[in-house]
Amino acid sequence: MxxxxxxxxxxxxxxxxxxxxxxxxxxxxxxxxxxxxxxxxxxxxxxxxxxxxxxxxxxxxxxxxxxxxxxxxxxxxxxxxxxxxxxxxxxxxxxxxxxxxxxxxxxxxxxxxxxxxxxxxxxxxxxxxxxxxxxxxxxxxxxxxxxxxxxxxxxxxxxxxxxxxxxxxxxxxxxxxxxxxxxxxxxxxxxxxxxxKGPTRAFQATKRLIRAAAQDGACAADRLVGTVGAPLLETHDMRAGVKAVAEHGARNFKGKFTFQGS
Incomplete structure (x- = not known):
């Protein structure tokens, strides 16, 4: 067992x-x-x-x-x-x-x-x-x-x-x-x-930035921001989050990377 x-x-x-x-x-x-x-x-x-x-x-x-x-x-x-x-x-x-x-x-x-x-x-x-x-x-x-x-x-x-x-x-x-x-x-x-149930890809990006800062300093993490942050704009979760702010609606995070409709 x-x-x-x-x-x-x-x-x-x-x-x-x-x-x-x-x-x-x-x-x-x-x-x-x-x-x-x-x-x-x-x-x-x-x-x-x-x-x-x-x-x-x-x-x-x-x-x-x-x-x-x-x-x-x-x-x-x-x-x-x-x-x-x-x-x-x-x-x-x-x-x-x-x-x-x-x-x-x-x-x-x-x-x-x-x-x-x-x-x-x-x-x-x-x-x-x-x-x-x-x-x-x-x-x-x-x-x-x-x-x-x-x-x-x-x-x-x-x-x-x-x-x-x-x-x-x-x-x-x-x-x-x-x-x-x-x-x-x-x-x-x-x-x-x-x-x-949260924004999984955003958590992943945050974790990567924090690990980089812990290991090599904040400047090393700064160099990664564009690489790990910019792709979040293509995720379902960030688009849903932005839409929720614009429309004062509820967020609907799915943890998916590619946006798959509204």
């Missing part, structure tokens, strides 16, 4: 981690996630929500299953396959949101950091614990923390192996919204469905 599953609700992909009791990750679960990203990419999906069953999002990697007696050659083969998976999740051309409660450690944190938005419950706790077993963040956690919170903070999180509360992670710009535990899943689904 798969520990990572996909449910499609209209144009929303809901990806759920389920490996009780602590949702520990294995290489096989990462392969399952990779297959799901393939499905999402091939389907008319316009937003993605990543969540988990149980009290905890994930207590991290199943260390014995993943690393015991693993050779350097075998480890490199796994990482060569799975680091691109993390990049593919991060670069999906649709809005992505992770909903986290309880523990979100090591591999679990590295995966949710690849989502555009990280919503967390009031009891959520985060950590990169890899240094405790003499490892670094093998799925890219250190570099994404650097991008979101700055290099010094990323080093502190990875060096210290401390467990941080949700308030600190929000203050540092890693968590984007804090919610009561009882409201997390419902509000996250509601917001993700709202995004899935």
């Amino acid at each position: 798969a520990s990572v599953t996909l449910e499609i609700q209209d144009a929303l992909a809901v990806v759920t981690i389920s490996n009780s009791p602590l949702n520990l990750f294995t290489w096989e679960m990462l392969d399952q996630l990779s297959d799901i990203i393939d499905e999402v990419t091939a389907a008319p999906i316009r937003a993605l929500l990543l969540k988990a069953n149980g009290q905890h999002f994930s207590a991290g990697a199943d260390v014995p299953a993943m690393f015991e007696r693993l050779s350097t050659h075998a480890a490199e083969a796994h990482l060569v396959r799975h680091i691109p998976l993390m990049a593919r999740l991060q670069e999906l051309p649709i809005p992505t949101i992770a909903a986290v409660r309880g523990l979100c450690l090591t591999a679990g944190l590295e995966i949710v950091l690849r989502c555009d938005l990280l919503w967390a419950s009031e009891t959520a706790q985060f950590a990169q614990l890899e240094a405790m077993i003499g490892a670094t963040t093998l799925l890219g956690g250190a570099q994404i923390l650097c991008e979101r919170a700055g290099p010094a903070r990323a080093m502190e999180i990875c060096y210290s192996t401390s467990i941080y509360g949700v308030v600190d992670f929000e203050k540092w710009g890693i968590v984007t919204k804090i919610l009561p535990d009882a409201e997390l899943d419902g509000d996250a689904v509601k917001f993700a469905k709202q995004l899935s």
Whole structure:
């Protein structure tokens, strides 16, 4: 039985981690996630929500299953396959949101950091614990923390192996919204469905500009504005939006690139 599953609700992909009791990750679960990203990419999906069953999002990697007696050659083969998976999740051309409660450690944190938005419950706790077993963040956690919170903070999180509360992670710009535990899943689904009905191509353009600015600075993003912004005028959504403003009517976003009538 798969520990990572996909449910499609209209144009929303809901990806759920389920490996009780602590949702520990294995290489096989990462392969399952990779297959799901393939499905999402091939389907008319316009937003993605990543969540988990149980009290905890994930207590991290199943260390014995993943690393015991693993050779350097075998480890490199796994990482060569799975680091691109993390990049593919991060670069999906649709809005992505992770909903986290309880523990979100090591591999679990590295995966949710690849989502555009990280919503967390009031009891959520985060950590990169890899240094405790003499490892670094093998799925890219250190570099994404650097991008979101700055290099010094990323080093502190990875060096210290401390467990941080949700308030600190929000203050540092890693968590984007804090919610009561009882409201997390419902509000996250509601917001993700709202995004899935929005101007998908505009979201894609915005995401591309923000990624360019985060990686190479605002000037790099400026150079892309014409390339990613001008084609939006040919989309159904922008034409519908402009018409709605002109006529004081309702917007009717479809997520389509080519305008197909009024």
